[in-house]
Structure formats: C-alpha cells, structure tokens
Amino acid sequence: MTEPLLRVRDLKTYFVAERGSGGGTARAVDGVSFELFPGETLGIVGESGCGKTVTSLSILRLVPEPPGHILPGSVIEFDGRNLLALAPADLRAVRGNQIAMVFQEPMTSLNPVFTVGDQIAEAAIIHQRLSRAVARARAIEMLTLVGIPDPAERVDDYPHQLSGGMRQRVMIAMALICHPKVLIADEPTTALDVTIQAQILELLDRLQAELGMAVLLITHDLGVVAGHANRVAVMYAGQVVETATTTELFDRPTHPYTEGLLAAVPRIDAPRSRLHAIPGQVPAATAWPTGCRFHPRCPYAWNKCVAEAPPLLDATAPGGTPHAARCWLVTEPHRRVAKR
Amino acid sequence: MSALLEVRDLVKHYAAERRWFGLGRPRAPLRAVDGVSFSIDAGRTLGLVGESGSGKTTVGRTILRLQEPTAGRVMFAGADIFALKPGPLRALRRRMQVVFQDPYSSLNPRMTVGQALREPLEIHGLATSAQFAGRIAGLLEEVGLDPAFASRYPHELSGGQRQRVGIARALSVEPQFIVCDEPVSALDVSVQAQVLNLLADLQARRRLTYLFIAHDLAVVRHIADAVAVMYLGRIVERAPAASIYALPRHPYSRALLSAVPEPDPRAAKQRIVLSGDMPSPAHPPSGCPFHPRCPHPMKNERCVTEAPPLRTVAPDHLAACHYAEHPM
Numbered sequence: 001m002t003e004p005l006l007r008v009r010d011l012k013t014y015f016v017a018e019r020g021s022g023g024g025t026a027r028a029v030d031g032v033s034f035e036l037f038p039g040e041t042l043g044i045v046g047e048s049g050c051g052k053t054v055t056s057l058s059i060l061r062l063v064p065e066p067p068g069h070i071l072p073g074s075v076i077e078f079d080g081r082n083l084l085a086l087a088p089a090d091l092r093a094v095r096g097n098q099i100a101m102v103f104q105e106p107m108t109s110l111n112p113v114f115t116v117g118d119q120i121a122e123a124a125i126i127h128q129r130l131s132r133a134v135a136r137a138r139a140i141e142m143l144t145l146v147g148i149p150d151p152a153e154r155v156d157d158y159p160h161q162l163s164g165g166m167r168q169r170v171m172i173a174m175a176l177i178c179h180p181k182v183l184i185a186d187e188p189t190t191a192l193d194v195t196i197q198a199q200i201l202e203l204l205d206r207l208q209a210e211l212g213m214a215v216l217l218i219t220h221d222l223g224v225v226a227g228h229a230n231r232v233a234v235m236y237a238g239q240v241v242e243t244a245t246t247t248e249l250f251d252r253p254t255h256p257y258t259e260g261l262l263a264a265v266p267r268i269d270a271p272r273s274r275l276h277a278i279p280g281q282v283p284a285a286t287a288w289p290t291g292c293r294f295h296p297r298c299p300y301a302w303n304k305c306v307a308e309a310p311p312l313l314d315a316t317a318p319g320g321t322p323h324a325a326r327c328w329l330v331t332e333p334h335r336r337v338a339k340r
Numbered sequence: 341m342s343a344l345l346e347v348r349d350l351v352k353h354y355a356a357e358r359r360w361f362g363l364g365r366p367r368a369p370l371r372a373v374d375g376v377s378f379s380i381d382a383g384r385t386l387g388l389v390g391e392s393g394s395g396k397t398t399v400g401r402t403i404l405r406l407q408e409p410t411a412g413r414v415m416f417a418g419a420d421i422f423a424l425k426p427g428p429l430r431a432l433r434r435r436m437q438v439v440f441q442d443p444y445s446s447l448n449p450r451m452t453v454g455q456a457l458r459e460p461l462e463i464h465g466l467a468t469s470a471q472f473a474g475r476i477a478g479l480l481e482e483v484g485l486d487p488a489f490a491s492r493y494p495h496e497l498s499g500g501q502r503q504r505v506g507i508a509r510a511l512s513v514e515p516q517f518i519v520c521d522e523p524v525s526a527l528d529v530s531v532q533a534q535v536l537n538l539l540a541d542l543q544a545r546r547r548l549t550y551l552f553i554a555h556d557l558a559v560v561r562h563i564a565d566a567v568a569v570m571y572l573g574r575i576v577e578r579a580p581a582a583s584i585y586a587l588p589r590h591p592y593s594r595a596l597l598s599a600v601p602e603p604d605p606r607a608a609k610q611r612i613v614l615s616g617d618m619p620s621p622a623h624p625p626s627g628c629p630f631h632p633r634c635p636h637p638m639k640n641e642r643c644v645t646e647a648p649p650l651r652t653v654a655p656d657h658l659a660a661c662h663y664a665e666h667p668m
Contacts, residue, residue: 047528047529047530048499048528163617164392165617166617193391193555193618194391194556194557194596194599195595195596195614196391198598198599198614199613201601202611202613221601222603223600223601223602223603225603226602226603226604226605226607227602227607247606250604250605260530261529264529264532264533265529266533266536266556266558266559266562267561267602267603268557268558268561268597268600269602271582272561272562272564272581273562274537274540275536275537277531277534277537278530278533278534279534281498281500281501281530281531282528
C-alpha cells in the first residue's frame with residue numbers, strides 16, 4: 001500500500017468560550033484521525049458544529065489563537081514532517097504551495113481592491129519567485145485551465161465584476177497555481193446555485209485527474225460526497241464516527257448517525273413522503289454528552305452507550321473494503337432494534 | 341376545487357439608476373418578474389423553483405404586497421389584492437402570512453419568543469390579555485417546542501428552533517395561506533427534515549395553502565402538489581409534481597433536476613452541466629431567454645428570434661419551449 005500524503009492523528013482543537021455564553025471550553029475537534037492518500041478524494045461530511053471546518057483550518061494552522069488552541073499530542077504529518085511543530089517560515093513554505101485551500105465564500109476570501117490576476121499570481125511570486133510578468137502569464141494560463149472565457153481580459157477584472165461561479169473558479173485558480181499536492185476544499189459549492197455547483201464540481205474532478213493532487217472535500221452534502229469522493233469520514237460532535245469507502249458507506253451505513261442522516265436527505269428519485277428526521281439537535285461543544293456523544297438522539301441506545309464512549313471499531317465486512325464505526329452496535333449487532 | 345390564490349400576468353420591474361449621478365441615459369429596467377401566472381387551490385402547495393435571480397422571491401413578496409407590482413393582478417379568496425385600501429388590506433394580511441429563510445433576521449433580538457408571538461395577537465385583537473399566555477403556549481406546542489421557550493431570546497435558540505418560532509408566529513393569526521420563502525435552506529439536513537415534516541403536519545391539520553419557494557428540487561418534491569420552474573423572471577414550466585419529476589419538458593427543468601447531487605454513489609451519471617451563468621434580468625437574451633445555455637439538440641435559429649409562449653403540452657402540463665414535445 002502506498003504511503004499516505006497527509007496523516008492527521010488525534011487532532012484536538014479547543015476554543016476557550018466567551019464569558020456570558022456559558023463559559024467553559026468548546027472541544028470543537030476532539031481526537032480526529034484520518035489519512036489522505038495521493039490522488040484520492042477524501043470526503044469529510046457532517047452538519048454544522050461537528051468540527052469539520054475547524055479540522056481543515058487546523059491542518060494549515062489557520063485557527064485563530066487565542067481563542068483556539070491545538071492541544072499538544074496532536075499530529076499533522078505531511079511529507080514526513082509534523083506541520084504543528086514547524087517554524088512559521090517553514091509552515092508558510094507549505095501553506096498555499098504544497099497544501100492549498102478553497103473556501104466557501106469566494107467574495108469574502110478575495111480582496112476587493114486587487115485584480116483577480118494579481119491575487120492569482122501572488123502565490124507564484126512568493127513561493128516560486130517568478131517575476132511579475134511571468135506570474136501574470138501563469139495567472140492567465142490558470143484562468144484558462146479553470147474555464148474562464150476571455151482569460152487575457154478577465155485577468156484585469158476586480159472580484160465584484162465576476163459572478164459567484166466565476167469567483168469560485170478564480171479561487172480554484174489561486175489555489176492551484178503552485179500545483180499543490182493536497183487541495184483542501186471546504187464547502188466549495190455551498191454558496192452556489194445548483195447548476196453552477198455542478199459546473200464547479202465537474203471542474204474539480206477534471207483538475208484532480210489532470211494534476212494528480214489529493215483532495216480533502218469538506219461538505220455537509222451527502223450527495224456531493226456520493227458523486228465525488230473515494231472515501232468518506234463522517235463527523236459528529238468533534239469526532240470521526242464512521243469511515244469507509246464511498247460505496248461501502250452508502251451500502252452499509254453502520255453508525256446510527258450516518259444511517260439517520262442518509263434517511264433524512266430529501267430524494268429526487270423517491271415519491272413524496274414523510275422524511276425521516278433525527279430527533280433533537282447537535283449538542284453544544286462545551287458540553288458533549290457522556291458516553292457515546294450521539295446517544296441522546298440514537299434510536300438504539302442502551303445503558304452501555306450512556307456510560308462508556310465507544311472507540312472507532314472495525315466494521316469491515318468479510319472480504320470487504322475497510323470500514324470502521326464509533327458505535328457499540330459493531331460488537332452487539334443484535335441490539336439494532338429501534339425503540340422509538 | 342376552487343383556487344384560493346390566483347396570480348395573473350404579474351410583472352415587477354425595478355427602475356434602474358441612471359449613470360453618473362442621475363445624468364446620462366437611463367439604464368434598462370431590471371425585469372425581476374416578467375408576466376407570471378398561476379393559481380393554487382385551497383389546501384394545496386405550489387413549489388416555486390428557481391436559482392438566484394430567477395424572480396421567485398419577488399413573486400412571493402409582491403403577492404403579499406410587501407412590494408408594489410408594476411402590473412398584473414392577484415386574487416385572494418375573491419379579493420383583488422392590488423386594489424385594496426389600507427384598511428381591508430390589513431384585514432386580509434391576517435389571512436396571508438410568510439415564513440422567511442432566516443428567522444434570525446426576522447425575529448427582533450430584544451424580544452422574547454413570547455413577546456414575538458404576542459405582538460401579532462395584539463395587533464389583530466385576537467386574544468384578551470388573560471388569554472395570551474395560553475395561546476402562546478398552545479402555539480409553541482403546535483410547532484413542537486416546550487412552552488417554556490416563551491421566555492427565551494432568539495440568540496438562545498438553534499436554527500431549527502428559531503424556524504419553529506417563525507412558523508408559530510405566522511400561525512398565530514390563523515392564516516389560510518403562507519408564503520414559505522426558502523424555509524429550510526439554512527438548516528442542517530436532519531433539522532430540515534423535522535421542519536418539512538412539521539409544515540406538512542400543519543397543512544393537514546389546519547388545511548393551509550402554501551406557496552413554497554425554494555431552489556432545491558429534492559426538498560420541493562417532498563412538499564409540493566404542483567411545481568412551477570422560473571428562469572429570468574418567467575415561468576418556463578408548470579405541472580403537477582408527479583408529472584414534472586417523471587418527465588420534465590423544458591430543458592432548463594431537466595438540467596436543474598439532473599444537477600441535484602444524489603446521495604447514491606451508483607446513481608447513473610447522465611448529468612447535464614449547463615455552460616455559462618444566468619444572464620442579467622436587465623438584459624435578457626432575445627427569443628427564448630434560455631437559448632444561450634440550452635443543451636437541447638434541436639435548438640436552432642427559431643429559439644434565438646422567437647420567444648416560446650408557456651403552452652399546454654400534456655394534460656395540466658405547461659412548458660415554454662418550442663420543442664417541449666421532444667423532451668431531452
């Protein structure tokens with residue numbers, strides 16, 4: 001088996017909560033581990049407050065400190081080095097160069113007073129020490145690559161002159177100009193209309209195939225994961241609760257949260273019917289429930305789930321692809337009988 | 341069955357600003373809504389679907405007369421809404437309510453949930469001061485919240501709870517008709533299912549009529565009896581839900597349906613990816629407004645020059661495409 005490109009081990013990112021909002025420490029990311037292999041797309045899926053975005057920001061150490069801090073013992077290994085132990089200058093050589101990021105909101109991530117060409121070229125000038133003229137030519141190449149018409153003219157546009165979809169293409173061009181080995185795409189299409197979302201996802205697939213990079217695709221949308229990820233990690237309450245290859249996860253959802261989430265998605269191919277809803281809501285990061293963090297919302301929970309937190313247990317089917325779930329049902333499958 | 345709401349040739353144009361501080365040539369008006377007609381029977385739901393800039397929200401706001409129309413007519417339970425004087429309009433408003441996408445920005449942060457629910461009851465004189473507490477508790481229970489929520493402030497609630505309060509507030513005046521403007525778009529998928537189920541339950545119990553405005557065709561599938569698809573201020577297709585999901589006749593509806601990401605890794609990937617962006621409603625393309633992006637194999641010169649009318653192509657099924665008889 002090939003070596004992973006990026007290895008996250010026991011990542012813990014906590015935030016000191018403000019006084020007045022109950023105080024305490026928000027354990028936003030609480031022991032997350034996963035590996036990203038060359039050329040693959042790993043989908044990290046979860047709802048608001050599950051810790052998926054804080055995980056992605058922690059990888060490049062973009063979490064504001066304070067109030068946030070990454071706990072000692074957390075490891076983010078890239079190319080044999082722990083990113084969390086790097087000196088600021090060494091980290092800057094990785095960030096935006098070997099690991100790049102695309103965010104949800106292209107309008108707030110782009111600087112309104114610089115042309116898109118300047119912003120795309122910036123990373124190449126800094127990391128590859130290109131001259132301004134060469135970097136500009138590269139920026140035009142990148143605009144062509146991401147499918148922007150008339151790139152030689154658009155390069156001098158300001159962000160407000162472009163549509164939402166075009167701005168997201170610019171963000172992708174910016175991220176890819178240094179040919180990163182890893183692209184972190186955090187909800188890259190969430191703010192876009194569905195026909196534009198389809199364009200951007202198709203573009204990301206094509207660029208990944210052409211450039212051979214690994215993609216960490218962070219999304220709340222199980223549909224996006226189903227169509228674009230090779231493997232999936234489902235997050236809930238600051239932890240990875242299930243991980244499997246994409247087809248395996250959708251065929252055999254094992255954690256009751258994954259199962260509930262899949263049943264809650266409105267389907268276009270299903271007749272009009274009542275949707276399955278997960279009762280209750282995501283708990284607050286300052287007060288995760290004891291035992292299994294999903295037990296208050298789980299239809300199968302029994303006393304063990306209240307008392308004892310399950311580890312990620314191996315749920316691989318005989319002859320199947322690797323599959324793990326943080327649920328006691330893996331050891332006691334006969335208890336999968338809904339009480340409600 | 342009779343129509344509770346009837347919209348005829350609704351038009352809303354926004355006058356464009358003149359360039360250069362009021363000097364120079366005026367710009368073309370923005371044609372947000374450009375001749376929209378539909379009706380909704382009592383107790384039914386019409387899903388109004390479109391992307392940003394399609395005009396779907398403007399339709400909802402104009403029907404409620406939160407915005408004045410440029411032209412057209414809206415009949416609600418036999419009354420011509422645009423012809424009403426302020427007094428009768430206020431009385432009618434009680435029977436037409438709205439639930440917005442973001443209840444956080446539509447709830448006053450300084451009012452408790454109880455105060456927010458009490459206000460409409462007071463304004464419309466629907467309860468005496470002795471009755472308020474009981475009515476508010478009843479409303480909260482009806483939307484699945486504990487009556488103790490009455491003393492909380494909006495910032496203490498989750499998104500799903502806030503949306504339930506928004507719904508309770510709309511229900512407080514006992515309306516017949518509710519415009520639901522993207523009511524679940526800001527919610528997580530597990531909570532979205534709770535709120536959609538709640539809206540369906542309330543409709544059954546109170547015999548409510550909904551105009552359900554959304555961009556998500558999968559969500560609309562679970563609530564609507566009929567669907568109208570908007571593009572650049574016009575309805576391009578309108579049909580009973582079962583009919584439009586089974587066989588969309590307009591290439592834009594077909595592309596919208598195919599673009600919805602299915603939570604199934606084995607879903608047949610015959611995705612139609614449209615090229616380009618939606619044009620500006622200030623400068624709609626000639627002929628069929630969809631022609632520059634249309635992937636239909638029969639697209640030709642006629643589409644560029646001649647605007648297709650919205651016409652019946654199958655029982656109850658209307659589409660504005662010259663080639664609707666040959667759906668993609």
